[in-house]
Amino acid sequence: MALKLRAVDKKKVPAFDHLLICAHGGRIDLEVLKRTSALLNHLIGLPSRLSSLIVPLESAYDEEKGQYNARDILKSTSGLVTPGCLRVIVLTEEDIYIPVFKYVFGAADLPGSCAVVSLKRLRQEFYKNPPDLRLFYKRVDKTVLHELGHTFGLTHCRNRHCVMYSSTRIVDTDFKSSMFCHHCFNLLADHLNEERLVCLKSRHDDEFPYK
Amino acid sequence: MARAAKKGFKLIPEGQRKCVWMEAGVVSYKTCTLNFDCPTCEYDQALRNKVARAQAAQEAKFGRTWAQEMLRLPASQRVCRYMISGHVDYKLCPSAYECGSCDYDQQMQERMEPARLPVGVIKEIMEFKVAEGFYFHEGHAWARSEHGGRVRVGVSDFIQHLLGDLASVQLPDIGHPVVQGEPVVMLRKNGHAVKLRAPVSGVVSHINQRIKEKPALINKEPYEEGWLFIVEPSKLKKNLKKLKTGEDAEGFIEKERERLIEVMSDDLRVAADGGPIDTDVFKELSGERWESVVGEFVG
Ligand SMILES: [Zn+2]
Ligand SMILES: [Zn+2]
Numbered sequence: 001m002a003l004k005l006r007a008v009d010k011k012k013v014p015a016f017d018h019l020l021i022c023a024h025g026g027r028i029d030l031e032v033l034k035r036t037s038a039l040l041n042h043l044i045g046l047p048s049r050l051s052s053l054i055v056p057l058e059s060a061y062d063e064e065k066g067q068y069n070a071r072d073i074l075k076s077t078s079g080l081v082t083p084g085c086l087r088v089i090v091l092t093e094e095d096i097y098i099p100v101f102k103y104v105f106g107a108a109d110l111p112g113s114c115a116v117v118s119l120k121r122l123r124q125e126f127y128k129n130p131p132d133l134r135l136f137y138k139r140v141d142k143t144v145l146h147e148l149g150h151t152f153g154l155t156h157c158r159n160r161h162c163v164m165y166s167s168t169r170i171v172d173t174d175f176k177s178s179m180f181c182h183h184c185f186n187l188l189a190d191h192l193n194e195e196r197l198v199c200l201k202s203r204h205d206d207e208f209p210y211k
Numbered sequence: 212m213a214r215a216a217k218k219g220f221k222l223i224p225e226g227q228r229k230c231v232w233m234e235a236g237v238v239s240y241k242t243c244t245l246n247f248d249c250p251t252c253e254y255d256q257a258l259r260n261k262v263a264r265a266q267a268a269q270e271a272k273f274g275r276t277w278a279q280e281m282l283r284l285p286a287s288q289r290v291c292r293y294m295i296s297g298h299v300d301y302k303l304c305p306s307a308y309e310c311g312s313c314d315y316d317q318q319m320q321e322r323m324e325p326a327r328l329p330v331g332v333i334k335e336i337m338e339f340k341v342a343e344g345f346y347f348h349e350g351h352a353w354a355r356s357e358h359g360g361r362v363r364v365g366v367s368d369f370i371q372h373l374l375g376d377l378a379s380v381q382l383p384d385i386g387h388p389v390v391q392g393e394p395v396v397m398l399r400k401n402g403h404a405v406k407l408r409a410p411v412s413g414v415v416s417h418i419n420q421r422i423k424e425k426p427a428l429i430n431k432e433p434y435e436e437g438w439l440f441i442v443e444p445s446k447l448k449k450n451l452k453k454l455k456t457g458e459d460a461e462g463f464i465e466k467e468r469e470r471l472i473e474v475m476s477d478d479l480r481v482a483a484d485g486g487p488i489d490t491d492v493f494k495e496l497s498g499e500r501w502e503s504v505v506g507e508f509v510g
Binding site for chain 1 (some may be wrong): 354472485
């Protein structure tokens with residue numbers, strides 16, 4: 001189901017602390033947006049909202065590469081940050097890049113308000129495999145959490161199991177878990193605290209079983 | 212052997228050759244232990260110093276170098292050092308014993324260039340190749356021990372990518388002493404230059420002349436035909452401790468890769484997660500930006 005384009009008055013966006021999930025271009029599957037919103041509600045403990053605003057496609061397009069520049073997407077996204085909106089997460093079906101990389105799964109302000117995740121290379125179809133929705137959603141969750149982590153100031157983690165491990169290839173994403181390691185979890189909790197946000201659920205040690 | 216017996220006071224043992232200093236009659240007995248690699252020979256250096264000191268003190272003994280002695284002979288007896296060494300049957304000196312600038316000497320050097328050991332396994336650290344058995348210096352020069360205790364030197368595939376199309380490569384002279392960690396090769400690209408540091412200490416015994424004419428060999432085969440020079444090492448054991456090989460070398464390139472991503476990002480306030488580095492972007496590096504990016508890794 002595709003999200004219908006609808007111009008929304010910015011004032012209608014709720015003023016209390018929340019995360020905003022937003023589409024880049026009109027091709028995004030509403031189910032992915034809803035699931036992402038639910039994931040963040042559950043994990044970060046912050047309400048997240050779906051925005052019906054759409055980050056425009058054109059400006060970030062590089063004709064030579066046939067890809068969108070993630071940095072430009074982040075720039076145009078920053079305009080969507082309104083009072084109470086803590087972070088904006090943009091999902092796109094388009095292939096994105098950032099100079100120096102041939103492609104990126106995601107990019108984010110470090111730290112800052114905006115993150116962008118491309119769904120294109122998270123789908124099995126991209127690798128000429130039959131669709132696998134379960135795997136696809138796992139990949140989306142990991143990538144969204146990773147980029148959100150960056151917006152809270154987290155940098156890459158050397159623990160291959162930690163969600164903050166940088167994925168160079170999709171196998172890296174599949175290998176890592178959707179959890180923050182102890183170190184990153186504590187950092188994230190600190191950052192959330194600093195911003196006086198709702199705290200993360202405290203976690204027992206055995207919940208991150210990897211060394 | 213006939214020549215040796217005629218001129219020498221002692222017979223030269225079978226399989227050995229007279230040193231050029233003996234051939235010139237400056238010393239009465241000395242055989243060559245270094246395959247006529249005079250530029251890297253400590254004995255040659257010591258005698259040249261002795262001559263210089265004697266000249267300064269105006270002493271008669273050691274008044275001349277072997278080359279000066281040879282020049283006093285009639286032209287028909289001024290034999291080339293490659294004839295003394297037995298590498299050629301008959302050759303007279305074409306350039307007043309200035310071997311360093313002699314074309315014939317250079318040709319012979321190339322012909323006598325030690326054979327390169329074949330490259331074994333090449334590991335790929337994402338976009339960058341790391342050859343097994345090679346020792347890497349933090350400044351991205353590699354060193355590899357070869358037959359006869361010599362060490363061949365070149366640059367890593369990582370830095371080759373950053374260097375791109377070089378305008379020129381200035382190699383050290385044969386006989387030039389090099390010190391681990393000190394600049395030794397000048398690499399130039401459109402008016403800008405960076406200095407590569409030596410991975411080991413010693414004396415340069417051979418240089419890769421082909422690089423001077425075709426710097427692109429460095430890009431094409433950094434671990435093979437793109438080598439730079441060969442060193443007669445002086446403190447190899449100690450030097451190797453500071454170099455990285457095997458898994459350490461792979462870890463080093465991995466870390467350098469991360470540093471490269473940071474250096475190349477024009478905006479450090481954006482984090483990105485993604486695919487291989489687009490190595491084409493390095494081809495576009497030029498001028499001061501090229502100098503500073505490459506300098507960040509070789510410096
Ligand atoms: Zn971590
Ligand atoms: Zn990241």
